[in-house]
Amino acid sequence: MxxxxxxxxxxxxxxxxxxxxxxxxxxxxxxxxxxxxxxxxxxxxxxxxxxxxxxxxxxxxxxxxxxxxxxxxxxxxxxxxxxxxxxxxxxxxxxxxxYAALVNLDKVDNQKIAYLIEDIIVKQRKKLDYIDEQKPEEIKVSEDLMDALWLMRDHAYHTIESNITWLEKLLRHVQSRALRH
Structure with a gap:
């Protein structure tokens, strides 16, 4: 699409x-x-x-x-x-x-987009909370697998955290566009 x-x-x-x-x-x-x-x-x-x-x-x-x-x-x-x-x-x-939507923000109601971005951020924060609740050490696995689980958990957490930071920048941008129009 x-x-x-x-x-x-x-x-x-x-x-x-x-x-x-x-x-x-x-x-x-x-x-x-x-x-x-x-x-x-x-x-x-x-x-x-x-x-x-x-x-x-x-x-x-x-x-x-x-x-x-x-x-x-x-x-x-x-x-x-x-x-x-x-x-x-x-x-x-x-x-x-x-990406495709970003280059077409001038064709939509930016206030509505801001609400949608806020919703995305809320959902992403819930994912962070879920990851925080997971305790790989409670699983009985080999040490190598445990290391892999912690590394995957760490990557997922930081990726989502980075996405939230970027989405917050996008939200500020869209809100400023909405104020101008």
């Missing part, structure tokens, strides 16, 4: 060719380990077109080149974009799962 959010977000700013959007997405993905192929882009364009979220605006034909089709977003597509962004925050899994 994140690719579709990127596509809808880009088209909400103006009509584009799929290749142009691939270049835009590539700039955002350069910051991550994710890679995107032209096939993936064209497949997602086709899916969005079949759903009625985007429409073909113009097809340019030239002799020695494949047809080049420009697309635009529909009203239904604008609504779907907004709903998709909210859904990404509601179904939070990882920080990376938010």
């Amino acid at each position: 994140s690719i579709q959010i990127f596509i809808l977000g880009a088209l909400s700013e103006g009509n584009c060719y799929p290749y142009d959007i691939k270049k835009k997405i590539g700039k955002h993905l350069d910051q991550t380990e994710a890679r995107i192929t032209e096939g993936t882009i064209y497949y997602n364009f086709e899916v969005l077109h079949k759903k009625g979220l985007i429409e073909k605006i113009e097809t340019i034909q030239s002799e020695n080149r494949p047809d080049k089709t420009m697309y635009g977003i529909t009203d239904q597509g604008r609504l779907a974009l907004e709903e998709s962004i909210y859904k990404v925050f509601q179904k939070f899994t990882t920080i990376q799962s938010l």
Whole structure:
């Protein structure tokens, strides 16, 4: 869905060719380990077109080149974009799962996003509490396995702690955007 959010977000700013959007997405993905192929882009364009979220605006034909089709977003597509962004925050899994939504914050109610982020932070803190309650030493296992369990517990704890710190920064950013609009 994140690719579709990127596509809808880009088209909400103006009509584009799929290749142009691939270049835009590539700039955002350069910051991550994710890679995107032209096939993936064209497949997602086709899916969005079949759903009625985007429409073909113009097809340019030239002799020695494949047809080049420009697309635009529909009203239904604008609504779907907004709903998709909210859904990404509601179904939070990882920080990376938010990337496509982050570049489209100008297309949603930032106050609503702030509430969703606050909810994520509460859930992440509950995970920390749960990890705190776990006592690997109460399990009868070998010393090597015990060491591994403590290391995994430590990694999980610090990852969640780091996520909370980042989410708090995001929350402040979104709240300041909400105040400006």
